[in-house]
Amino acid sequence: MANLKDIQRSIKSVSNTQKTTRAMKLVSTAKLKRAEEIAKRSKEYSVKINQVLSSIAYQIQEHKVGGIESRYFANIKKEDVKKVDLIFVTADKGLCGGFNYQTIKSVNNKLETLKNDKVKVRLRSIGKKGSEYFKFKGIELVDDVRGLSSAPSYEEAKTFIDKSLENFLNGDTDNVTLIYNGYLNMITQELKEINVLPIDVSKIEKIEHPSMIEFEPNDDESILESLVRKYVEYNLYYALIDSLAAEHGARMQAMDAATNNAKEMVKNLNLKYNKARQESITTELIEIISGVEAMK
Numbered sequence: 001m002a003n004l005k006d007i008q009r010s011i012k013s014v015s016n017t018q019k020t021t022r023a024m025k026l027v028s029t030a031k032l033k034r035a036e037e038i039a040k041r042s043k044e045y046s047v048k049i050n051q052v053l054s055s056i057a058y059q060i061q062e063h064k065v066g067g068i069e070s071r072y073f074a075n076i077k078k079e080d081v082k083k084v085d086l087i088f089v090t091a092d093k094g095l096c097g098g099f100n101y102q103t104i105k106s107v108n109n110k111l112e113t114l115k116n117d118k119v120k121v122r123l124r125s126i127g128k129k130g131s132e133y134f135k136f137k138g139i140e141l142v143d144d145v146r147g148l149s150s151a152p153s154y155e156e157a158k159t160f161i162d163k164s165l166e167n168f169l170n171g172d173t174d175n176v177t178l179i180y181n182g183y184l185n186m187i188t189q190e191l192k193e194i195n196v197l198p199i200d201v202s203k204i205e206k207i208e209h210p211s212m213i214e215f216e217p218n219d220d221e222s223i224l225e226s227l228v229r230k231y232v233e234y235n236l237y238y239a240l241i242d243s244l245a246a247e248h249g250a251r252m253q254a255m256d257a258a259t260n261n262a263k264e265m266v267k268n269l270n271l272k273y274n275k276a277r278q279e280s281i282t283t284e285l286i287e288i289i290s291g292v293e294a295m296k
Helices: 004-063 099-116 128-136 154-169 217-295
Strands: 083-089 120-126 141-145 175-185 188-197
Touching (some): 004 175, 083 154, 099 120, 154 175
């Protein structure tokens, strides 16, 4: 027969856990709403800077002899890629379901693919969870930044991505790829893999409303280079904001599931407690009646 005090202790413990998970869910919900608003505003700027870049690049591509002469737009064939900078973003905290696992799994798959293609990979980590995983596996990280994924900062993002930018321009790496878990809606996250550099010239299309920016022929490359830098820096910054919103959504879901599981567990423990209490009372009654019968 189950000990009544042990069951009571379990009920109290699970109830306290339920209160904690419910509070964490409410906190994540509030943070998600703020992050969602920031992500929406940031996406508008991201879309606009992409449009301006495409417009200027298209004009140069169409009107300049020889097209775009910039390593940013280098047409590197897949078989010529020998070194890749792989940037990935995970959370600094856990308790968010499979949010971090999905990103880490995607990075592992990418590493395996590149390894089979005999491509050297340099990992750059943003976020504690991914960093700890790969360090535990004994995989070297070229860059490891913590605290940035939980509190995105444009200046810190710029400092981080500038290292990859310089390495790309110097020829130390042939490709820069970004992997992170992005926000789709309050209950869904979307794993994203973005080819940051080089920018694919074949995907540059003439936009319907071209940019109103006017520039001299001699200035086109310098303007384009400046714009590409801004484009790359802001893409990482937006990825951090997008990832943070997704993280809060995942944590809200995980805490909601934990709260519901705790509620169900308390219900089952109460049933178990009542059953054990009834068994205890029944046993005591039988002992009393047996004692009375023995005295007759």
